[in-house]
Amino acid sequence: MFKKILIANRGEIAVRVIRACHEMGIAAVAVYSDVDRASLHVLKADEAYPIGAPAATESYLNIPKILDVAKRSGADAIHPGYGFLSENARFAHACADAGVKFIGPTAASMEAMGSKTRARQAMEKAGVPFVPGTSHGLESFDEAAQVAQRIGYPVMLKAAAGGGGKGMRLVHAPSDLKSALEAARSEAERSFGDREVYIEKAIVNPRHIEMQILADEHGNTVYLGERECSLQRRHQKVLEEAPSPIVDPDMRRRMGEVAVRVAQAARYTNAGTVEFLVDQQKNFYFLEMNTRLQVEHPVTELITGLDLVHLQIHIAAGERLPFRQEDISIRGHAIECRIYAEDPDNNYFPSPGKITLLLAPAGPGIRRDSGMYQGWNVPLDYDPLLAKLIGYGTDRDQAISRLTRALDEYFVGGIKTNISLFRRILNDREFRAARLDTGFLDRMLERNENKKSDAAAADVAAIAAGLFAALGANASATKSAGANGASRAQDDDSRWRAVSRREALR
Amino acid sequence: MFKKILIANRGEIAVRVIRACHEMGIAAVAVYSDVDRASLHVLKADEAYPIGAPAATESYLNIPKILDVAKRSGADAIHPGYGFLSENARFAHACADAGVKFIGPTAASMEAMGSKTRARQAMEKAGVPFVPGTSHGLESFDEAAQVAQRIGYPVMLKAAAGGGGKGMRLVHAPSDLKSALEAARSEAERSFGDREVYIEKAIVNPRHIEMQILADEHGNTVYLGERECSLQRRHQKVLEEAPSPIVDPDMRRRMGEVAVRVAQAARYTNAGTVEFLVDQQKNFYFLEMNTRLQVEHPVTELITGLDLVHLQIHIAAGERLPFRQEDISIRGHAIECRIYAEDPDNNYFPSPGKITLLLAPAGPGIRRDSGMYQGWNVPLDYDPLLAKLIGYGTDRDQAISRLTRALDEYFVGGIKTNISLFRRILNDREFRAARLDTGFLDRMLERNENKKSDAAAADVAAIAAGLFAALGANASATKSAGANGASRAQDDDSRWRAVSRREALR
């Protein structure tokens, strides 16, 4: 087993991996950019190394700096978390060259899956079901028009190197195809430096369901059940659950077996996720494979009783999977809320700043994976994911009710968060009935929320406001908030650079 | 279903029941004594009523006051938690008379189980295995001597009304019997107002294993697996786990079936626990039945995926159990640590006072049921249980490693706690090998802990102490601790009265 693992990440996922290391008796090495000196992952690590400026290219995406820390610290493995370098085949290569084990698949598997078109070609050979379309980049507008004609409108144009909805265009009619193709190409070029775009039949109101797999380095591959990830805003996942309310044991077995076939075709090792689109007749189509640990892995952990990060580390150390497919059972229901520092009343604009008060929920059925603490100053340089709140229950209704209760206990003072969004989702009649698809959340948000103002609660607020004032300085930590606000206003443009990167995190 | 439930308790269990109420859409009514105005259960409740002086007889044990609050608030049910009135048949009677549903068994079931000798008689009829001995109070020393002779020494004398080790005496030889009988009788008289004492064969190094049962009001009774509760200090449980490392599926089924028979013989309803002594050959003997929710119920919840408090409320509302015995499955392993405000370096003396800093663990496999918060002043009037930290894992080793990690994250500043005791237990070789019996902990504590002083950590402490001083007033909330200490010294005798009650909580 490894003696020391470097975690090439920050935030809640870095803390989550550090915890796994400590549970396994492995020393954890943190890296941090200049704005992350006081971040939780630095406090929790056994060793911590500064790696430079806030811009991720200068720090968390900087391969030479991270490998230098691995060398200096004597780490024998690197866990990349999600985002940043986690799906970077060059990094996996560089780790191998440096003699440090990359905890994830091989560079070759990543490359096989990194391009959507190449993955499609490989998977076609393995007999994996696809949305009808091309498995290669479109050569010309004429080709696009012909394929679209054949598979039928509406069609979807997608960037081969894509992710996060970038370089994607839905086309309803032949007349819109040309401009959509040009727009998708130029957006793909801008976003990924690669203008390759392919075409697929558009599935109307699909569900997004993904299958977790684990593969050891001895040829054993298992699936751990699916996650329902249809709740998305602007193609970003917001809330995930497991199992999917529409997947029965037979469908789970069929999807799982396809996912295992996908992984085996790519000679995949370690943890990975095979994403599917599911249409209204419950046909499922291979979408892509994510070659890393997902943000939403905890919901799978809760329903299977397994620890995916422990298993990742065991696999990377060359161990065999400690169970077979038939040993894996699914029990109960789990739902994850991604708690972001963003303002739901103002177009989900990022809301950095100092956390003046943090009241965290606990109790039965509640798991909290958090990267924040009271007194911490949330930087604006990275994805504003603060924490994940995961609720488990005997069934979906109980998971929802426990999560609702926990959200009511959650309080993050001093910054705006999207906690209220989750209250609204969990309380939504359509959500409770599990009538979900990838358009659900945008439709829900378009409906006006009928905020009935509670006069009794307003009276309570009035009295409390007076009491806080009467109790004076000791009653409040918010006096300093003014100064904090001022410092925020002085932030320079560089703090904005990295925000777009969150779009790559799904 | 009930509209409003009064919780006749305080601390972590009151918070736990309030959470269940909120999850089920039921309003929660708290009661509080004068020292509990700022306690967490008051903050979390929808309504809160003062019920008097700190002494429990004036407040949490005062039946008329609690029923008066039930009436004023319009509560249609009362949850008693554990301790206080939870096993008081008079209270269950009084609730019935007042038309308020008592969430627990009937007064008649409680009475049947309340006296250990009467319970033994009833259970003998039901064919439940017992430790050899008398099922009635000893009439005379001669009778005691005869029985002891017949069953063989060592024997155990026990108070019929007993609990918490009071009125119990282990007798190794006939010559010690007379004085032990007198001592047990007078202690039973003092502790319970009842000098009835019976005799049993003493099991050498037994395990204490208990079986959770649930019974609805329609005659359905199921068992939910066992809990290993052998880790006790002075007959008080300290750490519990489920499943028991020595119980296999066959033994579980046999113990479970006996437990169900016990419950049915007492026409038992709601949640209950049947306690067994297990000898070194894995023979199990009925010990007693606890007619309430146990402190350690979370470990059963984690391995079964069920919520016992939800189920208690559903059962009390007249609903049928939503599952049958064959639907219940056990997965993984769970361990609970009872976090007390007490000083392990000073004979576990209670350590009340203000919590100046609270860092609470979270993350995978960690459940925290807590009644404390940063800034709260822990009163000395009640059982000093602050919180329960429960670790879940795929197997026992993983549960231990997650719990160890979480204990390392746990910090309660300003008061002493027994957190370090759990680090020591979880790290103990014998504990890791699961060689447990009720004498384990006392033996472990007698061994000198070889605290190797860590010179490197001491240097870190020296530097940090200087830095805290250099950073000045803002660096520390501990400046006020002096004043706090002073106020503690002024506490009067009344604050001590209730401490002994913790001994009744198991």
Place this chain on the structure above:
Amino acid sequence: MIYDVTIDGKNHRLDLNHADGRWSCLLDGRPLQIDAVLARPDVLSLRIGDMSYEVKSECVAGDLHIWVGSARFAAEVRDPRSLRSRARAADDHGPRKITAAMPGKVVRVLVNEGEEVEAGTGIAVVEAMKMQNEIKSPKKGIVQKIPVKEGVAVNAGDVLAVVE
């Protein structure tokens, strides 16, 4: 003590007095039986009659919010007798500069000079990294001046409008 309290734009007159360990309270002339304990800074355990509330206080970008359970209220408290409050009240009645909190581009100006606006009326939309941020008027008044135009880049602190 008498406070003028504004909750979500609605004004209340609050009369609080503390004597013998108890609070007396008049809210808009109505007497209410209250009992309050500060659990920790920014967290108040408040009983009104027998109802129990956990009330939180926070300040975000200079705005005071009071949370009753999970409901948020914008709050402002003025002590009519306090000098500092009087100064603040005066400021509230005088011209108020509305500034950009973050650097970005003005994509839309939503009001005209001379227009009357309510507290909360959108003044301009500033975009940064494709995310749009609507800047709102903190008070009711007349838009005196709009020194920016659609399309211009602004830095943090730049004045977007003045409302009097």
Place this chain on the structure above:
Amino acid sequence: MIYDVTIDGKNHRLDLNHADGRWSCLLDGRPLQIDAVLARPDVLSLRIGDMSYEVKSECVAGDLHIWVGSARFAAEVRDPRSLRSRARAADDHGPRKITAAMPGKVVRVLVNEGEEVEAGTGIAVVEAMKMQNEIKSPKKGIVQKIPVKEGVAVNAGDVLAVVE
């Protein structure tokens, strides 16, 4: 700044200086590369070389404890130049009264008058509610006086012994 720091009874001389956003540190004459950030009150993120420590500070019944991870150290800090510290240091060298923290009964007296004791030596055992509490000497010195006997009842604050 120079501090005399006592950690679990062992004395250290600490020389800390802060300039240009960096700390310089000499511990018992050894130069150490340190980097410290106060994460929140009582919690310090301390790097020594590249090792990272979460250090917590607490005060229990007047005693300062420093926690490095999950290891607790009894700490005392004196600034040799500070008047207050000098007063405290003087107090430390003068007679110290040892008092009962809680009411109870003296069940055992563990030392005799005139006996030499270390910091941490048990002085007496006080029982309350069947729980026994050993009262320890806070300093090294000679037991000057023991005004209590075994069996007597004491109130909180009663002097159990004087150590000089």
